[in-house]
Amino acid sequence: MIDLHHLPxxxxxxxxxxxxxxxxxxxxxxxxxxxxxxxxxxxxYWYLLTFQPALLNDAIVFPFLALGSSAFLLFTxxxxxxxxxxxxxxxxxxxxxxxxxIEQTGLFSRTxxxxxxxxxxxxxxxxTGVLHTILDYGNVEIETAGEKxxxxxxxxxxxxxxxxxxxxxxxxxxxxxxDTAVEEFALPDKKK
Amino acid sequence: MARSLLSMLPLSFFLLIWLIVMSxxxxxxxxxxxxxxxxxxxxxxxxxxxxxxxxxxxxGFVASGSYFSTVDWTQTVTVFSTALPxx
Numbered sequence: 001m002i003d004l005h006h007l008p009x010x011x012x013x014x015x016x017x018x019x020x021x022x023x024x025x026x027x028x029x030x031x032x033x034x035x036x037x038x039x040x041x042x043x044x045y046w047y048l049l050t051f052q053p054a055l056l057n058d059a060i061v062f063p064f065l066a067l068g069s070s071a072f073l074l075f076t077x078x079x080x081x082x083x084x085x086x087x088x089x090x091x092x093x094x095x096x097x098x099x100x101x102i103e104q105t106g107l108f109s110r111t112x113x114x115x116x117x118x119x120x121x122x123x124x125x126x127x128t129g130v131l132h133t134i135l136d137y138g139n140v141e142i143e144t145a146g147e148k149x150x151x152x153x154x155x156x157x158x159x160x161x162x163x164x165x166x167x168x169x170x171x172x173x174x175x176x177x178x179d180t181a182v183e184e185f186a187l188p189d190k191k192k
Numbered sequence: 193m194a195r196s197l198l199s200m201l202p203l204s205f206f207l208l209i210w211l212i213v214m215s216x217x218x219x220x221x222x223x224x225x226x227x228x229x230x231x232x233x234x235x236x237x238x239x240x241x242x243x244x245x246x247x248x249x250x251x252g253f254v255a256s257g258s259y260f261s262t263v264d265w266t267q268t269v270t271v272f273s274t275a276l277p278x279x
Contacts, residue, residue: 001229001230001231001232001233001234001238002231002232002233002234003234004233004234038248041255059263059264059267060203060267060269063203063206063260063263063265064206066256066259066260066263067206067207067210070210070252070255070256071210071213071214071217073252074214074217074249074252074253075217077245077248077249077252078217078220078221078224078245078249081224081245082224084241085224085227085228088228088232088238088241089227089228089231089232091233102231104231107223107224107227108227110231
């Protein structure tokens with residue numbers, strides 16, 4: 001399990017600033033699906049009772065319906081839960097020293113990447129769409145110098161605030177890692 | 193005049209298929225739970241969500257099992273019937 005108080009590969013003086021997931025509105029589809037799947041046995045039973053009452057007493061057909069529908073419902077429930085896990089296990093952790101990007105794709109594909117704050121050069125917040133604007137959620141893109149490494153926080157709440165904080169933290173961390181930052185950005189060494 | 197070719201299968205044959213499918217389901221559900229507990233955030237929510245997932249599955253199995261226990265599985269079903277012309 002991931003413990004926010006004991007992050008992997010801890011760095012001295014590290015403090016948690018943000019723990020981010022996609023906005024809960026992205027769970028709307030899964031929530032509607034869950035309600036439908038949990039209600040469907042009762043809806044199905046009501047339908048048979050109203051329109052096909054003979055089937056309920058059929059010694060052959062009804063067991064078939066029960067076998068098929070129970071398997072369908074259980075597999076659909078698991079599919080919905082796995083979709084929820086895709087949301088739940090995707091997370092972005094921002095500390096004063098680094099950014100952790102944890103992405104779950106399907107059940108067996110997981111990517112954990114880390115970016116040190118002083119390496120961040122550009123942070124962009126994007127809010128596109130009516131719902132995104134009303135609920136204030138969108139993407140935050142983090143870019144580093146020199147490389148094509150790019151982190152994207154997808155559909156996180158308050159992207160502008162997050163982007164501003166990350167830029168400030170990067171600036172602070174760069175002061176603490178001036179020598180390393182100078183080397184990485186290929187700027188003239190201040191010691192020369 | 194026609195000769196009937198009938199294939200009669202016991203209803204329990206379909207229960208057996210259902211059990212095989214459910215064993216695959218149980219395996220996948222266990223893997224899902226392992227992933228949730230292994231990579232989820234340490235805390236109450238992860239346990240509650242995983243417990244909710246398992247409770248609904250358990251209810252599904254209990255409801256199915258209690259109905260299936262009332263079914264007479266020795267009945268036979270005609271799954272294939274064709275009429276062959278006779279000479």
